[in-house]
Amino acid sequence: MKVVVNLELCQGHARCEDICPEVFSTDAVEGKCVIEQPEFPADLEEKVRLAVRNCPEGALRIAKS
Amino acid sequence: MTLQFQPFPPDHVPAELMVDFDFFRIPEGTSDPAEIWHDLVRRGVPDIFYTPHNGGHWVFLDYDDIVEGYRDHSIFSTYQTPIPPIEPFPVVQPQGVDPPEQNVFRRLLAPMFTPIAVRGMVEHLEHRSAELIERFADRGECDFITDYAEKFPTGTFLYLFGLPEERLPEFLALANVFFRSTDPAERASNITEIYAVLDALFREKMASPGDDIASAVVNARDENGQQHKWENILNCGFLLFVAGLDTVTNTMAYIWRYLATTPEARQYFVAVLDDPDAFLRAIEELMRINAVSNLFRRVTHDCEYKGIRFRRNDRVILPNTVANRDPDVFDNPQKIDLDRKVNRHVTFGVGPHRCIGSHLAKREVMVTLQQWLKRIPDFELAPDQPEGSVFGGSVMGFTGLKLRWPVAAK
Numbered sequence: 226m227k228v229v230v231n232l233e234l235c236q237g238h239a240r241c242e243d244i245c246p247e248v249f250s251t252d253a254v255e256g257k258c259v260i261e262q263p264e265f266p267a268d269l270e271e272k273v274r275l276a277v278r279n280c281p282e283g284a285l286r287i288a289k290s
Numbered sequence: 291m292t293l294q295f296q297p298f299p300p301d302h303v304p305a306e307l308m309v310d311f312d313f314f315r316i317p318e319g320t321s322d323p324a325e326i327w328h329d330l331v332r333r334g335v336p337d338i339f340y341t342p343h344n345g346g347h348w349v350f351l352d353y354d355d356i357v358e359g360y361r362d363h364s365i366f367s368t369y370q371t372p373i374p375p376i377e378p379f380p381v382v383q384p385q386g387v388d389p390p391e392q393n394v395f396r397r398l399l400a401p402m403f404t405p406i407a408v409r410g411m412v413e414h415l416e417h418r419s420a421e422l423i424e425r426f427a428d429r430g431e432c433d434f435i436t437d438y439a440e441k442f443p444t445g446t447f448l449y450l451f452g453l454p455e456e457r458l459p460e461f462l463a464l465a466n467v468f469f470r471s472t473d474p475a476e477r478a479s480n481i482t483e484i485y486a487v488l489d490a491l492f493r494e495k496m497a498s499p500g501d502d503i504a505s506a507v508v509n510a511r512d513e514n515g516q517q518h519k520w521e522n523i524l525n526c527g528f529l530l531f532v533a534g535l536d537t538v539t540n541t542m543a544y545i546w547r548y549l550a551t552t553p554e555a556r557q558y559f560v561a562v563l564d565d566p567d568a569f570l571r572a573i574e575e576l577m578r579i580n581a582v583s584n585l586f587r588r589v590t591h592d593c594e595y596k597g598i599r600f601r602r603n604d605r606v607i608l609p610n611t612v613a614n615r616d617p618d619v620f621d622n623p624q625k626i627d628l629d630r631k632v633n634r635h636v637t638f639g640v641g642p643h644r645c646i647g648s649h650l651a652k653r654e655v656m657v658t659l660q661q662w663l664k665r666i667p668d669f670e671l672a673p674d675q676p677e678g679s680v681f682g683g684s685v686m687g688f689t690g691l692k693l694r695w696p697v698a699a700k
């Protein structure tokens with residue numbers, strides 16, 4: 226499975242990074258989401274799903290890879 | 291542009307949407323100023339209503355409408371929004387302008403407030419927090435507001451702006467009048483004074499730049515290679531001064547008041563200090579429950595939203611504390627669940643103006659909790675709380691919060 230970010234919507238709350246730093250970080254210029262590991266391993270699925278559900282902008286989405 | 295005061299009651303507002311509500315007025319005996327907002331929900335007033343108080347304005351109570359108010363700047367602008375109206379009001383940068391104009395100062399400031407940038411401030415924050423707490427830890431009592439919660443964020447402003455700590459009393463005094471004075475003459479001269487201090491400061495940072503935000507702002511270049519307009523530089527400095535003081539002070543006051551009265555919560559925090567995931571979840575829950583800011587918007591043109599007629603220049607208030615307890619979005623919204631897993635709170639707003647200082651603000655709270663609980667794991671409200679110590683408005687909070695704790699006999 227794969228997680229994608231819509232950078233038009235992302236406003237850099239960094240909730241994704243706080244919840245699952247294995248997959249998400251934020252950049253040094255705008256503080257927006259950077260997906261370090263788009264095709265995340267199955268054992269991180271729960272955390273990635275939580276990150277998606279906590280994003281206040283609805284900027285994250287899980288897609289079939 | 292000049293704005294007119296609303297005629298009251300305005301003829302575009304149907305009688306069933308009129309509610310008698312003054313967000314500055316806290317009834318006597320209220321211990322939590324946010325309750326005036328939750329009381330509206332309990333009374334079942336309409337999700338979108340109009341009150342004639344404070345120049346007349348709308349209030350949104352539904353999570354989705356509040357989010358829309360933040361996001362849709364084609365209808366809900368941040369330009370000239372004070373409630374009650376003040377004219378002229380400084381066009382603060384970047385909060386007081388809509389995108390795309392907002393982008394200029396937003397992009398200039400963004401790199402200095404990212405999570406990466408804030409990680410670089412942690413050591414400084416820890417040091418300053420520990421030092422402040424140690425001044426009173428042995429005393430067994432303090433006024434949390436004046437001894438800590440005002441000093442700490444004001445000190446952070448000095449640090450961000452590359453100013454020496456000796457200037458703390460001067461900036462505390464300026465901030466106190468700004469946030470608490472109700473005397474129009476005093477308020478006006480206070481703002482003039484703040485601008486004069488900023489003006490001198492930016493000139494100094496132009497002549498001898500340092501590694502600080504004031505230097506970055508004053509020495510930045512626009513797309514034509516020119517310095518930004520002086521007025522905008524000052525208005526940006528002004529916003530950075532006021533945005534991170536009262537908000538942080540009162541968020542902390544709410545949290546310490548809750549901890550003082552909830553031993554299980556103190557124990558929980560002590561237990562999760564070394565568990566970053568659990569600690570962060572607990573912090574987000576404190577942020578959700580203790581949302582001190584009620585933001586303002588101004589309607590850009592005559593229009594309909596959700597079938598209701600809005601008129602150009604109508605003001606709107608977006609109360610975050612209400613959005614954060616919307617039962618359609620949060621399970622068991624009134625319960626403080628420090629292990630809440632799904633928590634899309636809007637304490638720092640959403641959309642283009644999302645609080646640029648949110649990572650710093652949260653870090654200030656986290657650092658303070660860590661430093662405090664190490665030294666003062668158990669504390670309670672002192673019996674002699676100051677009278678009339680709560681206030682409403684665009685930031686809600688407390689003017690005094692006396693705490694006490696046991697100290698070992700020497």
Ligand code: HEM
Pocket residue numbers: 360368383384385386392396529530533534535537538541581582583585586637638639640642643644645646647648650651652
């Ligand atoms: C717990 C503390 C804080 C709360 C609750 C808070 C809340 C907010 C909210 C709700 C907004 C959105 C304004 C809008 O949409 O009109 C905002 C914007 C802003 N905040 Fe904060 N804030 C806090 C701390 C800070 C700190 C520490 C700083 C910086 C030192 C800061 C700087 C700003 C700035 C510059 C903006 C305007 C951003 C823009 O318009 O692009 N805030 N804040």
Ligand code: SF4
Pocket residue numbers: 230234235236237238239240241242251256257258279280281282283284285
């Ligand atoms: S939580 Fe959402 S808005 Fe925030 S950085 Fe992550 S993707 Fe962006």
